[in-house]
Amino acid sequence: QVQLVEAGGDSVQAGGSLRLSCAASGLPSEVKCRAWFRQGPGKEREGVATLFRATGNTYYGDSVKGRFTFSQDHSKNTLSLQMTVLTPEDTALYYCAARRLCYVNDWSSEELYNYWGQGTQVTVSS
Numbered sequence: 001q002v003q004l005v006e007a008g009g010d011s012v013q014a015g016g017s018l019r020l021s022c023a024a025s026g027l028p029s030e031v032k033c034r035a036w037f038r039q040g041p042g043k044e045r046e047g048v049a050t051l052f053r054a055t056g057n058t059y060y061g062d063s064v065k066g067r068f069t070f071s072q073d074h075s076k077n078t079l080s081l082q083m084t085v086l087t088p089e090d091t092a093l094y095y096c097a098a099r100r101l102c103y104v105n106d107w108s109s110e111e112l113y114n115y116w117g118q119g120t121q122v123t124v125s126s
């Protein structure tokens with residue numbers, strides 16, 4: 001049984017930082033691509049960042065570049081999203097997702113991801 005479990009969501013003030021984690025279990029070995037998506041109130045779900053586990057290559061959405069860092073801990077099969085300089089626009093439910101491979105031109109297409117977590121809430125107040 002595949003499970004993606006997010007943790008680390010919280011309420012913070014603007015300018016603050018948070019670190020989200022995604023623990024995976026049961027994923028098929030060929031699933032190499034992991035990603036974070038988010039959905040803010042009244043907004044569509046958007047891609048935040050993706051990481052190709054085989055190479056460590058990462059890609060970020062324009063709104064988070066330079067502020068968010070996606071990293072992996074191979075020993076724990078856990079991925080982390082370090083978020084800094086948070087703004088109220090970052091308020092959203094953050095989801096961890098996985099698919100077989102990552103591609104630069106479609107990494108943010110949510111319909112291509114097969115596995116999803118339940119999400120963790122991040123709320124940033126001004």
